[in-house]
Amino acid sequence: MDQTVIPSTVEHTRSVFPEGLTLDCGSVLAPVEIAYRTYGTLSPERNNAILICHALTGDQYVAETQPVTGKPGWWERMVGPGKPIDTDKFFVICSNVLGGCMGSTGPRSLRTVTGENGISREEPWGTDFPPITIRDMVRAQRLLVKQLGIDRLFAVIGGSMGGMQVLEWAATYPDMVFAAMPIATAPFHSAQNIAFNEVSRQAIFADPDWHGGRYWETGAIPARGLAVARMMAHITYLSEEALTRKFGRRVRRCDEPVAGGASPGALSTFGEIFEVESYLRHQGSTFVRRFDANSYLTITRAMDWMDLGMEHDGDCAGPFRETRTRFCVVCFSSDWLFPTSQSRVIVRALTRAAANVSFVEIESDKGHDAFLLDEPDFDRTVVGFLSGAAEHAGLSRRTSKGH
Amino acid sequence: MRLDQRLIAKMITPGTRVLDIGSGDGTLIDHLFRTRGCDARGIEIDMGEVTRSVAHGLPVVHGDADHDLAHYPDNSFDYVVLQRTLQAVERPREVLRQMLRIGRYAIVSFPNFGHWEMRLKLLLSGRMPNTAVWHTPWYATPNIHPCTIRDFLALCDEDGYRVHEWMAIDEEGDRAPWRRSIRLANLFGEQALFRLGKGR
Incomplete structure (x- = not known):
């Protein structure tokens, strides 16, 4: 076979949660392993943590060389010392999603099965891996965040499917999210995107x-x-x-x-x-x-099931009632996969829920991928939103003086 | 900050919730947050201004008075502010109704079409008046619904809004001395500033 087999020799940093998770589908997945990376230093008050959520084919290597491909981290231009998401100020966490293949529990993880002859053996979950949702991914991230000793994230940030996770974080654990930045995303997956x-x-x-x-x-x-x-x-x-x-x-x-x-x-x-x-x-x-x-x-199936309004009679504002999270919704003018109109649905839902929301459409001809590319207006938006939120969270005095 | 923005800021009780429609570069909401401890947010139609505001850490959404107010819940703000924009919206009456549905008070400023210079220029030249305040020609002006101070008061009366405060101001935004007489204010005030509430 000349086909390249994915190297399994790379050891990813991970946490194991033996008690596992009860998934939206009702099954219990245990144990759950979450592979993750962190950057920067958690403040003594534990109030400067930013969780970054990756997109469909992303991973936890957000700001360092990806060990499997040898390529730069997928958001190195955004995350790092002195970058818009400044690791000199913030403690950045990024984990591989549940269902992923970069060290977190997913279809390639091994499970024990008992054959017809009564002998147990280990084999990958494969297509028997339970169906998961974006909210299940978020539940798994919460286990990790709690284990890191963090009760409230200063911010949750992500684009595309990462943005869906941001929305589910704010919807599911509102008290754990001070600021949320869903980028180039949607409150539910459109028929076209399911197609x-x-x-x-x-x-x-x-x-x-x-x-x-x-x-x-x-x-x-x-x-x-x-x-x-x-x-x-x-x-x-x-x-x-x-x-x-x-x-x-x-x-x-x-x-x-x-x-x-x-x-x-x-x-x-x-x-x-x-x-x-x-x-x-x-x-x-x-x-x-x-x-x-x-x-x-x-x-991809988890993305298809994304629908913030599903449990609220189709009202996407439902999950955000009484929210105190500060939101900044960002989209890109040439993105036709997650177009501006879908971000506007998010903004209007948050407005109906009386949430504190900022909304910017960045002028760009680079399509959906613009959030990963060089867009100075986008960088300024990230910096400004985070510094404004830090001021409201009472972080700015400490961070402006350094540690 | 413009002088009329200072007058608006003075009308606002510290620590309240404020929505500024047409927040521009965010000067007013920034001022209200920093000096009066308000939870001040903005809506702005110009995306460049929105980006600049958000990049300054201000909570501003891209949107406009005609299309986006309907999404805000009833009584979600103490003050809803509309600066120098009423004459440029598609449906000023509906915008006012929305402002007083969303907020306890509406603070509205607009250029007064009844100013003596307008009246005189129209009378003498027979052409659309062109002044420091009304400076774009008729075919290019965004001001599609100009009104006078008395017109505005008539609408407030018709729709049952209570005028809590009013003042005439000049183009620089300084308060004009016509505090007692609406008719004099309508003749000499270049701009008008109102704080309205529900019910008479």
Whole structure:
């Protein structure tokens, strides 16, 4: 097998919670392990902690080299000493989500099963991993936060699916969240976004190496299906302008076999490929080296079930009544995956709940991924919101003097 | 801070909840938070101003008086402020109604179309008056619903709002001396400032 198997040699920092969690689906998942990273120093008052929630395919390595890929942390430009989320002032926590594949309990974790012969053995959960929700991810994070000795987070910040977690944090544990910054996200997953997720999942199911989710038995991974899922999803993270700017209609020679093994050649249909195709193939092939297909299914499903209004007769304001959390909702003008209109639904719900809310739409042509990229107005917004909130929380005097 | 903003700030009891519609660069809400301990929040239509305000740590949402007030719950603020904007909204009467639904008091300032200079210029030239306050030509002005101080009082009367305080102010925002007579204020006041409440 030439397919790269995800390295399992990397040891992630994690906490084990033997009592586990009761999930929204009703089943009890125990034990639960949560892999996490922290940056900066927790103040003696334990009041300067910021939890960062990662997106669908992100992980806990927010501000340092990712040990599996060797690439920089996914938000290094935002988090670090002197950065907008300043680790000289704040104690930053980021954990791998429940259901993930970077050390937290998920479909790739081992469980003990008893065979027909009565002999117990260990095998990955795979597709038997219980369905989880965004709120379950948040419950797992809460176990970690409590274990770190923190009763109230100064802020919870995240984009995309991370933003969904921010909203669920504020909805589920309002007294534990002083400030919340949901970025490029939505109060419920739209039909269009569920549709995109379904295409991704079907691509995985259609891979001959999928084997009903028990691909570990053959030593292969459904790499082609997972790569196609990633390619499709990646398009939704960008924008027409961004793709045009980056690739236009530029063409290059194709040296690798494509289209089901058809041999490349200057005169064949796919002897030359557009640069955008090459880029997407690269995105797909690097993704399968670091991500587990069953995790992808579990997490996309959790996003699909996201709906803040579900338990409140469809009223997204319901979970936020009496909230004292300060919110800052941010979206990006060219984001068509989580468009401004969906952020506006959040803002209006928070307004109906009489919450303290700021709302900014950042002008950008970079699409959904803009929250990960260089957007000076966004940086200023993060800095300003955090410093304003710190002042209200009584943090600023201490932090402005340093430790 | 503009002088009329100081006059507005003086109308506001410390420690109260204030919503500033059209908060601009956030000067008033910043002042109310820092010097009067208010829970002051803003709505602003210009995204550049919103970003600047939030980057200063102020709670401001992007939105406008015509479309976003309906989402606020009843009586969620003590004061709802609308500075120099009433004449530019689509439905001023509805905006006032929303302000007094959301807040206990509405503080409203607007440029007075009844100022003597307006009257004289229209009378003598037969053209739309052009003054320091009303300085954009008719085809480009955002001021689609200009009114005089007496017009405004008539609307308050019709809709049953009580005028708790009023004053005429000049363009610099300084308080004008016409405190007793509405008719004189309507003739000599360039701007008007009102604090309204529910019921007569």
